[in-house]
Amino acid sequence: MAFRPRLRLLSTFRAPLSTRRFATESRLASDHVRIVEVGPRDGLQNEKKAIPKETKLELIEKLAKTGVTTIEAGSFVPAKWVPQMASTAEICEHLLTSPPSSQNTTIAYNYLVPNIKGLESLVKIMDSTGVPAHAPGSATKAATTTEISLFAAATEAFSKANTNCTIAESLERIKPIVALAKTKDIRVRGYVSVALGCPYEGPEVSPTKVADITATLLEMGADEVSVADTTGMGTAPRTVELLKALKAAGIANTDLALHFHDTYGQALVNTIVALEHGVRIFDSSVGGLGGCPYSKGATGNVSTEDLIHTIHSLGMHTGISLEEMSQIGSWISGELGRINDSRAGKATLGRLSKI
Numbered sequence: 154m155a156f157r158p159r160l161r162l163l164s165t166f167r168a169p170l171s172t173r174r175f176a177t178e179s180r181l182a183s184d185h186v187r188i189v190e191v192g193p194r195d196g197l198q199n200e201k202k203a204i205p206k207e208t209k210l211e212l213i214e215k216l217a218k219t220g221v222t223t224i225e226a227g228s229f230v231p232a233k234w235v236p237q238m239a240s241t242a243e244i245c246e247h248l249l250t251s252p253p254s255s256q257n258t259t260i261a262y263n264y265l266v267p268n269i270k271g272l273e274s275l276v277k278i279m280d281s282t283g284v285p286a287h288a289p290g291s292a293t294k295a296a297t298t299t300e301i302s303l304f305a306a307a308t309e310a311f312s313k314a315n316t317n318c319t320i321a322e323s324l325e326r327i328k329p330i331v332a333l334a335k336t337k338d339i340r341v342r343g344y345v346s347v348a349l350g351c352p353y354e355g356p357e358v359s360p361t362k363v364a365d366i367t368a369t370l371l372e373m374g375a376d377e378v379s380v381a382d383t384t385g386m387g388t389a390p391r392t393v394e395l396l397k398a399l400k401a402a403g404i405a406n407t408d409l410a411l412h413f414h415d416t417y418g419q420a421l422v423n424t425i426v427a428l429e430h431g432v433r434i435f436d437s438s439v440g441g442l443g444g445c446p447y448s449k450g451a452t453g454n455v456s457t458e459d460l461i462h463t464i465h466s467l468g469m470h471t472g473i474s475l476e477e478m479s480q481i482g483s484w485i486s487g488e489l490g491r492i493n494d495s496r497a498g499k500a501t502l503g504r505l506s507k508i
């Protein structure tokens with residue numbers, strides 16, 4: 154089916170400047186977008202060289218000062234599956250007992266759990282430190298929330314590769330995780346991977362199936378579901394189809410996040426499409442860190458700096474400092490010996506160096 158752009162935001166770019174400013178301000182000025190920073194988990198999990206725990210903690214501590222309110226801090230997965238995440242237990246204990254100072258009243262640290270064993274490991278640390286899921290701040294400590302993310306996939310092949318089970322089995326696996334999380338007052342995020350393209354089954358993933366799995370996760374008790382373009386194969390027209398299917402399934406935008414990888418350079422285009430449809434929660438990683446161990450050739454998440462720049466350019470708010478985020482992107486890229494994948498980040502630093 155031909156794609157007929159219905160992007161009101163983009164069409165305003167053709168209007169004269171004064172009209173354009175008015176149109177943008179009237180529609181978007183009060184809009185706030187929440188960015189979930191996934192760099193320390195999704196961004197680092199695929200790095201081949203072992204990254205010291207201290208570097209990961211330094212990254213999280215720097216991020217906590219930028220204005221970001223949710224940080225994916227690690228995952229409780231077997232080390233043989235994702236060796237880079239082996240230090241998650243120590244990172245979690247540190248964040249619970251010595252939370253980084255933050256300019257926000259509360260900052261949420263999120264951990265990926267693939268099964269009940271993963272959540273039990275997290276709960277054991279919470280119980281041993283005596284820190285509850287919602288820990289109020291004090292004179293010496295910042296207020297924190299501990300959250301989890303669990304994940305399912307939209308194709309059988311990816312489900313098998315990523316979680317060693319079928320989609321149905323993965324949903325069964327999730328039930329006890331949600332039940333235990335609720336008893337501990339832990340907020341639950343769900344993921345639906347390969348929503349816009351699968352490395353094994355190709356780009357034509359059924360939007361209805363993605364919507365059904367998203368709805369199932371919410372019905373099972375997830376507080377929010379992040380629909381992920383794991384391979385970056387998503388295009389504007391297929392993002393529109395997906396958003397329509399999600400809406401038709403009754404998914405409210407307040408329960409929905411989008412998670413774009415930038416493998417084909419379409420992440421920001423698809424973000425604007427989603428903003429147009431009212432989505433206000435997006436995942437990203439500083440410096441565009443990342444990849445996916447089960448999606449060959451996948452590059453990182455859309456960079457947080459690029460996402461902030463785009464959102465701010467539309468007159469919307471994130472509460473996050475682009476300058477500080479750009480500095481972190483440059484720093485962590487240097488630490489890892491990788492190229493900084495954020496164009497807005499590099500441009501921002503270039504501009505600052507001339508002032």
Ligand SMILES: CC(C)(COP(=O)([O-])OP(=O)([O-])OC[C@H]1O[C@@H](n2cnc3c(N)ncnc32)[C@H](O)[C@@H]1OP(=O)([O-])[O-])[C@@H](O)C(=O)NCCC(=O)NCCSC(=O)C[C@@](C)(O)CC(=O)[O-]
Binds near residue numbers: 198229304316382412
């Ligand atoms: C689900 C499993 C565990 C099944 O893996 P399995 O091998 O079938 O698990 P199992 O239950 O048979 O257990 C095998 C061994 O692992 C241990 N084990 C079992 N569970 C745990 C645990 N939680 N923590 C520590 N150890 C654990 C268990 O005790 C046992 O130990 P052994 O008896 O051999 O000594 C595995 O497939 C897995 O961990 N998968 C996750 C892989 C992963 O982390 N992928 C990347 C994250 S998803 C992602 O990046 C996508 C996302 C979210 O970002 C969005 C997107 O862009 O798509």
